[in-house]
Amino acid sequence: MELNDYIVIGSGCCGAMVAKTLVDAKQRVLLLDAGVQPDSTIKSAYSNYIAIRQNDTEQQDFLIGQDMQAIRSIQSDHPVHLTPNRQFTIEKTEQYLSWIKGDFMPIESLAKGGLGNAWGLGSFVYSDEELINTGLPVSEMKSAYQWVNQIVGISGGDDDAKEYANGSLFKPQKAIPLDFNGMRLHRYYKKNKQKLLQLGFHIGRTPLAISTENEQNGDVFKGNDLDFYDIRKGSAFRPINLIEQLQKSNLLDYRDKQFVLSFNQQSTQTIVEAIDMQSHEQKKYACKKLIIATGALGTARIVMRSLNLEKLPLLCNPYTYIPSLQYPLIGAANTGYQTGLGQFSLYYDFDRKHKEIAMGSTYSYRALMGFRLMREFPFDYKSNIQWLKLLQPALNVTGLFHSDYGSATKYIERVFDNNSPSLDKLIGTYQLNDEEHQKIYKNEKAFKNALRKLGTIPLRAHRNQHGASIHYGGTLPFNGQYANASLHANGRLKAYENIFVADGSGFQFLSGKGLTLTLMAYAHLVAKNSLVN
Amino acid sequence: MSNRTSEFDALFFYLTGQPPLSDQINQYQHGIDRLKLSLNTKEEEMLAWAISKPFRIRILDVGLNFNMKKSNLKERFALAAAIVECDTRFFDRFLNTTIVTSRSSKVILLGLQSVSIFLIAYIIFKIKRWN
Numbered sequence: 001m002e003l004n005d006y007i008v009i010g011s012g013c014c015g016a017m018v019a020k021t022l023v024d025a026k027q028r029v030l031l032l033d034a035g036v037q038p039d040s041t042i043k044s045a046y047s048n049y050i051a052i053r054q055n056d057t058e059q060q061d062f063l064i065g066q067d068m069q070a071i072r073s074i075q076s077d078h079p080v081h082l083t084p085n086r087q088f089t090i091e092k093t094e095q096y097l098s099w100i101k102g103d104f105m106p107i108e109s110l111a112k113g114g115l116g117n118a119w120g121l122g123s124f125v126y127s128d129e130e131l132i133n134t135g136l137p138v139s140e141m142k143s144a145y146q147w148v149n150q151i152v153g154i155s156g157g158d159d160d161a162k163e164y165a166n167g168s169l170f171k172p173q174k175a176i177p178l179d180f181n182g183m184r185l186h187r188y189y190k191k192n193k194q195k196l197l198q199l200g201f202h203i204g205r206t207p208l209a210i211s212t213e214n215e216q217n218g219d220v221f222k223g224n225d226l227d228f229y230d231i232r233k234g235s236a237f238r239p240i241n242l243i244e245q246l247q248k249s250n251l252l253d254y255r256d257k258q259f260v261l262s263f264n265q266q267s268t269q270t271i272v273e274a275i276d277m278q279s280h281e282q283k284k285y286a287c288k289k290l291i292i293a294t295g296a297l298g299t300a301r302i303v304m305r306s307l308n309l310e311k312l313p314l315l316c317n318p319y320t321y322i323p324s325l326q327y328p329l330i331g332a333a334n335t336g337y338q339t340g341l342g343q344f345s346l347y348y349d350f351d352r353k354h355k356e357i358a359m360g361s362t363y364s365y366r367a368l369m370g371f372r373l374m375r376e377f378p379f380d381y382k383s384n385i386q387w388l389k390l391l392q393p394a395l396n397v398t399g400l401f402h403s404d405y406g407s408a409t410k411y412i413e414r415v416f417d418n419n420s421p422s423l424d425k426l427i428g429t430y431q432l433n434d435e436e437h438q439k440i441y442k443n444e445k446a447f448k449n450a451l452r453k454l455g456t457i458p459l460r461a462h463r464n465q466h467g468a469s470i471h472y473g474g475t476l477p478f479n480g481q482y483a484n485a486s487l488h489a490n491g492r493l494k495a496y497e498n499i500f501v502a503d504g505s506g507f508q509f510l511s512g513k514g515l516t517l518t519l520m521a522y523a524h525l526v527a528k529n530s531l532v533n
Numbered sequence: 534m535s536n537r538t539s540e541f542d543a544l545f546f547y548l549t550g551q552p553p554l555s556d557q558i559n560q561y562q563h564g565i566d567r568l569k570l571s572l573n574t575k576e577e578e579m580l581a582w583a584i585s586k587p588f589r590i591r592i593l594d595v596g597l598n599f600n601m602k603k604s605n606l607k608e609r610f611a612l613a614a615a616i617v618e619c620d621t622r623f624f625d626r627f628l629n630t631t632i633v634t635s636r637s638s639k640v641i642l643l644g645l646q647s648v649s650i651f652l653i654a655y656i657i658f659k660i661k662r663w664n
Contacts, residue, residue, distance in 0.1 A: 060619035331633025380594035383647040
């Protein structure tokens, strides 16, 4: 068996940053990945939304898919908004990453590029207080954020909320243009800024992993509202492209169709066991150092199997979405520039201590297909089509994330299952206590109030099932009681010399701010630490 | 089992006032198979009652919302609506290309119309018994 210097598991946002850091340091890396790939025969976005809708007689291939993929995904118990060319993001997860139905149902990925293929691109820097709460080293993380900003093109605003968005750590590229919906919100914000500040709201342009001034992410944003939906082209950062760029160097050996089961550290080496997803044979790989970067839940599976654990703690941001209407925009024309990307972020920091923030990002409703939305209306489709036409230009959606601390009623358990290739599956328990329910209710009320001040009419707040936020962490917390199931702040598994975890598994707190940028920065930091440890 | 071609003809006509194209009928059939949207006896009976008249289809459409929103029959309506939405001939029905004037009166009229149909469907679904 060949002894590799490094084995990295996973190719999502974290795995890509680990691989980049190690390759930059001239290390030879074997990257093991399930690596489900996009189907190249599926039509990709090639024009703007209105042009496709108006002129393309084969648009159903892109919007619904020849196998009705888009419809099938919203029929499921856990609907994911994916166009057919992005369905590979969640392919094979039911078979390999199965869950017993419970009150926590997450979304995971076995794709090359992982959940990064469907990432909403929000790129937020944690404040010093949030980093301390999370258990992360402040000064090292600040350098790591700056490093990520050199790899990932990030746009945003130099505005009132920049302290909340990027902590003034770097100058973002100019923000994407506002559409007519965003412009009206901005007018109301300027008018009611003082009132909003008094309520505890700081509002600014959403920082996005979209390059607007250079080709850092592949292309420059040119106002194409489908860039978000295109994995291969466009201005959005997708880890799959970084991995493929690294594959061109002879330092990264990318091995796909490898579903990693467990690890076993021996005296001078670590053995990684995997199933070959094509031949179904068991494979073994040896390395001096192992970095696991499969996301908190994927890592939890591997660690639980390796250490024969049955239960681990869990963190997940509770998620609420609030649709709201801008009445004067009812019946507006759709033909101009309009974007479904986040335009404004609202940071609710009631005590102004940057410590525990609830964050909402507002989007114009620019879903690819109206029938998804029409399903939610109480009337008949014939009426719903007319409602949709009238209301769609006026509709904003604010996705609101609430911060999360661990508790005894939030955990995952591993149970045996003969039908699973890994012979196990997970069940999640996620129950909020009264205080947490109160906090969420208070946040929702405050956000509705703020949305009114922004000139909109907020509709009902919808709370999604726990797990829908796709923000997971805390399975191997830095402050965990058991050495086997916790991490040092440098990412090393406490009981092992050469096994590192480079995702959110160690986080002991999840801020309401999106965590992907923090995960990428932390993954870089762990890879760097592994070089010196 | 209902005749699916007639069923899609009826649904398409109900949504658009026009007949479907043959490739759209095939797409609908393919969608039903791929999404496994088979109907149970009650749904078959409901569809048979509604299929001959567009207004009955509308009543059935809204009536299914009361306690059968996740039924395969309602999913067939969603499938038909998705196919219609992807038809460039009906682009204008889904998205405004010009500003709608007198939006308040449009909202009120559409509200009255939707609620009226909702109430009629509610009464019919209370009275009518399905097997």
